[in-house]
Amino acid sequence: MSTTNLESLDRADKILEVLMAYATLDFSKKAEVGDSLGVFDAIATGVNMLGEELKATTVSLNEKNTLLKEIHHRVKNNLQIVSSILSMQSQFIDDPIALEKFNDCRLRIKNIALVHEKVYESNHLNEINFKDYVDAVLTSYQDFFKSQGSDAVLKYESDDPEKIVHIDLAMPMSLIVNELLANSYKYAFKNRTNNKILVSFKGKGSVDSPFILKVSDNGIGANGKFDPESATSLGAVLIEALIEQLSAEYSISDQNGTSVEVIFNT
Amino acid sequence: MNGIGEKNRIEVSKFWTWIDEDGVIHTEVKPNAEIFIEDAKENSKIVNSLGEEGTGLLVDSREIKSMTREARQFFTVRNRSSKINVIAIVTRSPVSKIIANFFLGVNKPDMPCKLFNSKEKALVWVNETLISEN
Numbered sequence: 001m002s003t004t005n006l007e008s009l010d011r012a013d014k015i016l017e018v019l020m021a022y023a024t025l026d027f028s029k030k031a032e033v034g035d036s037l038g039v040f041d042a043i044a045t046g047v048n049m050l051g052e053e054l055k056a057t058t059v060s061l062n063e064k065n066t067l068l069k070e071i072h073h074r075v076k077n078n079l080q081i082v083s084s085i086l087s088m089q090s091q092f093i094d095d096p097i098a099l100e101k102f103n104d105c106r107l108r109i110k111n112i113a114l115v116h117e118k119v120y121e122s123n124h125l126n127e128i129n130f131k132d133y134v135d136a137v138l139t140s141y142q143d144f145f146k147s148q149g150s151d152a153v154l155k156y157e158s159d160d161p162e163k164i165v166h167i168d169l170a171m172p173m174s175l176i177v178n179e180l181l182a183n184s185y186k187y188a189f190k191n192r193t194n195n196k197i198l199v200s201f202k203g204k205g206s207v208d209s210p211f212i213l214k215v216s217d218n219g220i221g222a223n224g225k226f227d228p229e230s231a232t233s234l235g236a237v238l239i240e241a242l243i244e245q246l247s248a249e250y251s252i253s254d255q256n257g258t259s260v261e262v263i264f265n266t
Numbered sequence: 267m268n269g270i271g272e273k274n275r276i277e278v279s280k281f282w283t284w285i286d287e288d289g290v291i292h293t294e295v296k297p298n299a300e301i302f303i304e305d306a307k308e309n310s311k312i313v314n315s316l317g318e319e320g321t322g323l324l325v326d327s328r329e330i331k332s333m334t335r336e337a338r339q340f341f342t343v344r345n346r347s348s349k350i351n352v353i354a355i356v357t358r359s360p361v362s363k364i365i366a367n368f369f370l371g372v373n374k375p376d377m378p379c380k381l382f383n384s385k386e387k388a389l390v391w392v393n394e395t396l397i398s399e400n
Contacts, residue, residue, distance in 0.1 A: 033361065034331055035298050042360030045332055049368045052335035 009219035011040040022081055027055035065125060073121035079113035104182060107144065111137055112177045115170055130165045131158060133174060134199055141181050150185065152217075163203035172242040173213060178214035179235040179242075180260050185222060188219020195219065216259035221232065223254055269316050276312050280305040285316040290324055290351070290392055297329035306337040314349060320399070322392035323350045326385060328358035333365050342373040352395045353379040354388035 014032060021029040030051070031044035083106050090102040114136050118128040138154040146151050165173065177199060189195040195218065202212040243250055248264030269276045272292070275284035280299040285291050287383035291313055295301070313323065353375060357363045366381050378395055 035331070037298070037329070037331065037359035039360045041331075042364040046364045046368065047359050049365070051336075051337070053372060056335065070309075070395070260374040 008040065011044075015040070015044055015047055018044075018051070022047075022054055023052050025054075025058055027051050027058070049145060057120065066127045069120045072116045072125070076113045076116035076120070079109050079116065083109045083113065085217065100186075101234075103144075107141075107182060108175065108178055108200055109176055110140060112171070115167065115174050116141065116210065118170075119167055124164075126167050126248040127164045128167065128170050130163045130170065130173070130201060130203065131156065131161050133165075133170065134177065134201070137177060137181070141185070145185060148185075150189065150195065151193065152185065152189055154181070154197045155199070157198060157200040158203055160201075160203035163201065165203075169246070172245050174240050176239055176262055179239050182235060184215065184217040184219060184258065187222070192219065194217060210263050210265045213264075214259060215263045216253075216257060218257040220257075221254040222252065222258045269312070276307075276383045278308050278312060281309045281312070283309065283312045283316065288393060289317055290389065290396075291317045292326065294326040295328075295330040298331045299329070300331050301333040301337045303334060303336040303340055304341040306333075310340070317349055319349055320351045320396070321349055322352040322354070322396050324385070324388055324392055325353060325355045327355055327362045327366060330359075330362050332361075332363055333369070338369050338373045339394045341369070342375045351377055351399050352392055353377060354382055354392045355379065356382050356388050358383065381388050 018029045018031045021027070031047045033041045033044045033048070086102055086106040086109070090099055090106070093099045093102060114133060115128065118133045118136065119125060121132075122128050134156045138156055142152075142154050147155075181197060181199075184197050188197075196216065197217045200212075200214045200216075202214075239250075243262060246261050246262070246264045250260060250262045253259040253261075267276050269284050271286070272284050275282045275292075275294075277332065280296050280301055281293050282291040282296070283291065293309060293313060299305070355366045356396070357366045363381075369375070370379060378399070380388075380391060382391065
């Protein structure tokens with residue numbers, strides 16, 4: 001091989017090295033541009049300019065992501081403030097029905113805040129790990145139940161523990177979980193012990209096998225009293241609206257407590 | 267040196283600049299010059315000091331070695347003031363062609379801008395474009 005060819009190969013190798021660095025978002029490298037201003041120098045110049053543009057775009061994208069995380073963080077904080085204000089206000093309420101409605105609202109807001117918290121904690125700003133989210137909701141509910149003197153045990157099961165859910169799906173799913181948990185708490189366990197609530201999510205969905213979100217308790221059973229279609233409470237109205245939003249179907253079972261299945265495709 | 271005519275061209279670290287008898291400003295990049303933002307600003311200052319409103323600029327970049335992103339961006343917008351209405355860029359070496367094409371394709375200057383291999387053709391185009399623009 002001639003010296004010229006060897007030199008060309010060497011230049012090509014060096015330029016390739018720089019390109020490979022750019023491919024891994026390392027923009028510290030520059031291709032060498034000689035004084036001859038020949039073809040390889042031109043290619044090196046082009047690669048260097050491309051690197052500068054890519055670096056600027058990457059930095060700008062990172063800044064946007066940081067900003068978006070900050071927004072989710074602030075939304076979460078603001079919602080927590082709203083929840084805290086409702087909590088403080090509830091201390092001045094004597095009417096038990098009004099107090100219950102205040103607490104319902106507070107839990108709804110708290111759980112929406114949790115979605116924003118999980119979003120800014122995730123690497124992708126439009127997705128959350130559904131298990132992480134439900135675990136946090138269940139912890140929050142468990143604390144609430146304890147504060148209200150309930151011994152109910154809450155548990156989450158899934159065939160796909162690492163299931164990542166888009167925020168557009170996570171928000172209605174989280175609200176449905178919230179309403180069903182509140183329902184179980186309010187109506188299922190009166191004067192009963194050894195109470196349990198299980199949230200399960202069949203997340204390995206496909207066209208033939210849709211996703212199934214299920215909330216079941218071992219309480220007294222709804223005995224036909226719970227039906228979102230003939231909703232008379234805000235919780236039931238919300239469930240009906242959210243099920244429609246997800247284009248989902250649902251079924252209710254009253255055997256050994258109450259079990260609500262929400263079946264949907266994404 | 268008042269910059270009127272090539273004989274009276276103004277010299278700065280990376281450029282020579284002058285204005286011809288038709289009022290077109292010429293700026294020539296020195297051989298193997300690496301243009302940074304400071305050089306771009308220095309060049310702009312000289313260009314702005316010459317000519318009248320709505321004139322053209324002929325950039326001879328045949329011997330350029332490199333130009334940073336900041337410098338390209340600076341040249342893209344009307345930082346040279348609104349005096350310049352049209353830019354012709356003369357290229358020759360593969361490096362100058364790459365830089366000029368990148369400048370036009372990526373940075374997209376906000377005024378008529380065209381590449382040439384010949385200074386004469388570039389000057390004809392500048393004058394024609396100025397007439398049609400005005």
